[in-house]
Amino acid sequence: MGATGLVGEVLLRVLEERSFPLRELRPLASARSAGSVLRYCGSEVRVREANAANLAGADLVFFAAEGALSRELAPVAVKGGAVVIDKSGTWRLDPAVPLVVPEVNAAALAGHRGIVACPNCTTVGFVQALEPLRRAAGLKHVTVVTLQSASGAGRAGLEALEGAENGAFPRTLPGNVIPQCESFRDDGYTTEEVKLHEETRKILGLPELPVTMTCVRVPVAVCHAAAILVETERDLSPAAAEEALRAQPGVIVHSGTDYPTPLEIAGRDEVFIGRIRRDPTHPRRLWLWQCSDNLRKGAATNAVQIAERLFVQGWN
Secondary structure: OOOOOHHHHHHHHHHHHOOOOOOOOOOEEOOOOOOOEEEEOOEEEEOEEOOOHHHOOOOEEEEOOOHHHHHHHHHHHHHOOOEEEEOOOOOOOOOOOOEOOHHHHHHHHOOOOOEEEOOOHHHHHHHHHHHHHHHHHOEEEEEEEEEEOHHHHHHHHHHHHOOOOOOOOOOOOOOOOEOOOOOEOOOOOEHHHHHHHHHHHHHHOOOOOOEEEEEEEOOOOOOEEEEEEEEEOOOOOHHHHHHHHHOOOOEEEOOOOOOOOHHHHOOOOOEEEEEEEEOOOOOOEEEEEEEEOOOHHHHHHHHHHHHHHHHHOOOO
């Protein structure tokens, strides 16, 4: 679902790169895109309309489309015998639906009821940075400022970065920094910030973890970054934190004064971390810099990794 969208296109590329075992591929999209042709593994595949009829007989359905479509058609796909991996925000906080980053909480897949949710693209890299520290020393409080790329708002976001006045963002993005991702709530926080707060707690299994956040849109095409301040329950030196992070699957650590930036890591599937240092005002607080490709690990790659785990488990 959403095969012609920005995440859908990357998802098809990731499936091809990872040689995912497909017997038949059905790219689905809106009626407007139906009939167009995509290339997959050297062959042309025609796009079909996203509807219930075209879900018949499917084993696995990736939803990389708007939430309304997922809410309508994901239950239809499950009823027909498919497993659904959904990238929209529709099912993430449903208590009956696992919200999964495989390197962090793959065990949550056990006993799924047909739908598995992928976290928000910002959350994925964030929890990859937090989980090793949680295991090493516990988490008491986390503060984060995210720096989110234009592609987090899809193709319209990239067009806005190139100067199009299309309403993708509340202010002009080129040459600017916008302290707003998505819409404001009555309490002054944005819906993106609340996603980060709630999803982090669910994935880590820490429903009371204090997470404070500000999400910022920056004039970068691809890759989200974050400045993270972590207060641990027990003492954890920067060296011990680095060791714990290096042991985390899917994480690459930059030591000393080296650090990752979006320009260098775009197209990569790992989560990159650098600038690990102690906060001078508190003995149990550490600063981290985290960066990851929001279209790949933040979306498409994470979804395919979930599918790989389920495939090995016989979809159970």
